[in-house]
Amino acid sequence: MKITHVEGIILRLPVRQAVADGTQDDLLIRIETDEGIVGYGEVDTSPEVGKAVIDAEMSHGTCYGLREILIGQDPFDIEQIWQLMYRKTNYYGRLGVVMHAMSGVDMALWDILGKAVGKPVHKMLGGSYCSDVRAYASMLMPESASEVREVVSRYVREGFTAVKLGYGPLGSDVSRDIELAAVAKETAGRDVEVMIDIGHGYTLKMAMQAAREFEDIGIYWMEEPFPPEAIEDYQRLADSTALRIAAGEQDVGRWTFRRLIWEAHLDIVQPDISRVGGLTEAKRIAYMAHEANRVCVPHAFRTGVLVASCLHLIAAIPNSAFLEFSVTDSALRRELLTEPFKVVKGRVAVPTEPGLGIEINPDTVKSYSLRK
Numbered sequence: 001m002k003i004t005h006v007e008g009i010i011l012r013l014p015v016r017q018a019v020a021d022g023t024q025d026d027l028l029i030r031i032e033t034d035e036g037i038v039g040y041g042e043v044d045t046s047p048e049v050g051k052a053v054i055d056a057e058m059s060h061g062t063c064y065g066l067r068e069i070l071i072g073q074d075p076f077d078i079e080q081i082w083q084l085m086y087r088k089t090n091y092y093g094r095l096g097v098v099m100h101a102m103s104g105v106d107m108a109l110w111d112i113l114g115k116a117v118g119k120p121v122h123k124m125l126g127g128s129y130c131s132d133v134r135a136y137a138s139m140l141m142p143e144s145a146s147e148v149r150e151v152v153s154r155y156v157r158e159g160f161t162a163v164k165l166g167y168g169p170l171g172s173d174v175s176r177d178i179e180l181a182a183v184a185k186e187t188a189g190r191d192v193e194v195m196i197d198i199g200h201g202y203t204l205k206m207a208m209q210a211a212r213e214f215e216d217i218g219i220y221w222m223e224e225p226f227p228p229e230a231i232e233d234y235q236r237l238a239d240s241t242a243l244r245i246a247a248g249e250q251d252v253g254r255w256t257f258r259r260l261i262w263e264a265h266l267d268i269v270q271p272d273i274s275r276v277g278g279l280t281e282a283k284r285i286a287y288m289a290h291e292a293n294r295v296c297v298p299h300a301f302r303t304g305v306l307v308a309s310c311l312h313l314i315a316a317i318p319n320s321a322f323l324e325f326s327v328t329d330s331a332l333r334r335e336l337l338t339e340p341f342k343v344v345k346g347r348v349a350v351p352t353e354p355g356l357g358i359e360i361n362p363d364t365v366k367s368y369s370l371r372k
Contacts, residue, residue: 001074001116005032006067006105008043008051010370011332023330026303027051028365029104033075037115040360041107042305044274045100047370053089053101064088066105075112082106082280099252099277106278107309107356114355120312121356125283127316132347135325136162136195138301141170145183152187152194155327161346162322163188164195166223171201178213185217195246197223204233211241221246221268228256234264244268249299252276257285261292268321272299273309282313290319300324304337307348308356311341315350323348335364 012025027043027050043050056065069088073081085105089098114121122128137155142148148165155163165184170177177196185194196214198207202225214222221244226233228250238245246268248260252275260266269289273282286296296319298310307325314320325343326333334340338359341348351357 001037001076001112002034003031003070003073003075004034006030006054006070008047008054008101008104009365010047010051011336011365011368012047012370013331013368023302023326023328023333026332026336027101027104028305028336028360029054029108031070031075031105031108031112033112035116037112039075039108039111039115039355040305040358041104041109041111041278041309042274042302043100043104044272044302044306045097049097050101050104053093053098054105062091066101070105075109076116078106078109078113078280081109082278095252095256100275103272103274103276103278103281106280107273107305110279110309110312111355114357118354120350120352120354121279121309122312122315122350125279125312125316127318129318130315130350132349133311133314133323134161134321134346135323135343135348136160136164136193137327138164138166138324139327141165141168141180141196143169145180148180148183149187152184156188156192159343159346160325161191162193162195162220164197164223164324166197167199170196171198171225174202174206174210177210178217181214181219182217185219190218193220195219195221195223198225200224200227202226204236207233207237208240211237211243211245215241215243220244223247223270224249231259231264234260234266238265238267246270246297248272249275254281254284254288257288261289261294266294268295268297270297270299272306273313274302274306279309279313283316286313286317286319290317294319296320297322298324301326301328303332304341304358305356305360307341308351308358311348311350312356332364332368335361337361
């Protein structure tokens with residue numbers, strides 16, 4: 001089997017807002033083979049920038065676009081292809097957008113592999129630790145306490161046993177953040193976990209103050225209080241509190257996660273499969289975390305393509321606890337798959353069909369594509 005075509009398809013809703021909502025646009029990766037098998041992945045990055053990494057022509061023998069690297073390769077050589085992409089983009093890549101684009105390609109290759117042998121991706125990755133996964137409803141933090149009560153109540157009624165609220169007003173006023181978190185936990189009740197995502201807004205002193213209060217309130221974890229580079233602040237915070245500290249969605253590559261685990265002392269690492277280097281790299285990171293007795297909960301605030309990849313990864317590793325499940329009202333999130341994932345009694349089933357176990361809706365691609 002050989003790869004014959006690689007395409008990055010930009011999808012974008014006609015109306016977007018300047019909020020931290022990754023479901024408003026997408027870079028969908030489509031890879032064809034000479035045996036008629038097609039694989040899909042997606043990239044969480046700036047779509048135009050990521051597409052440029054796919055489309056770029058070779059420059060002075062050291063800079064290659066991913067399409068040029070991939071054409072003619074056997075998709076079963078997936079580890080070799082990963083190293084080839086990394087090496088041939090080394091001059092302008094290594095971390096950041098090149099790794100983002102590689103992630104979507106890697107995801108699509110695993111989809112092809114599973115379809116070729118008639119097995120779901122988690123079987124190809126080597127595990128069936130679970131058949132369904134506990135989901136947490138992931139959403140932006142509302143501005144007021146009354147809105148917090150409303151949204152948390154809604155998703156508890158829908159059967160979620162965990163809820164995460166992030167960004168929005170969080171990160172500038174610790175007292176207000178504590179108030180909103182307390183309302184969320186009170187509304188959720190003792191048996192429903194509440195996570196709070198600060199979105200990089202705190203100084204170390206602010207985070208320590210919030211951690212004390214969040215621990216008393218019963219918050220399950222505090223996510224990303226600092227920018228990704230603040231390794232020493234993460235270490236000091238994690239060592240000062242019994243509250244779980246989570247981060248990693250902004251980071252790429254196992255090298256960065258080695259620092260997050262062993263230097264920052266994170267309790268929960270959150271690789272995003274559509275950024276970190278794909279399923280190939282995410283599994284390496286998950287097992288690195290497992291060796292350190294840490295939990296891996298993949299970040300997923302995109303479409304059902306990423307959700308499918310997360311489900312397969314979680315099924316293939318022994319150290320996960322939750323599936324992030326975006327509940328944003330986005331047409332791309334709702335409509336990109338012909339059969340969107342459903343939450344049943346707070347859990348989502350791991351796909352059992354070959355490959356990622358999903359089917360892309362061609363009408364949705366046509367409606368929102370920026371193809372020329």
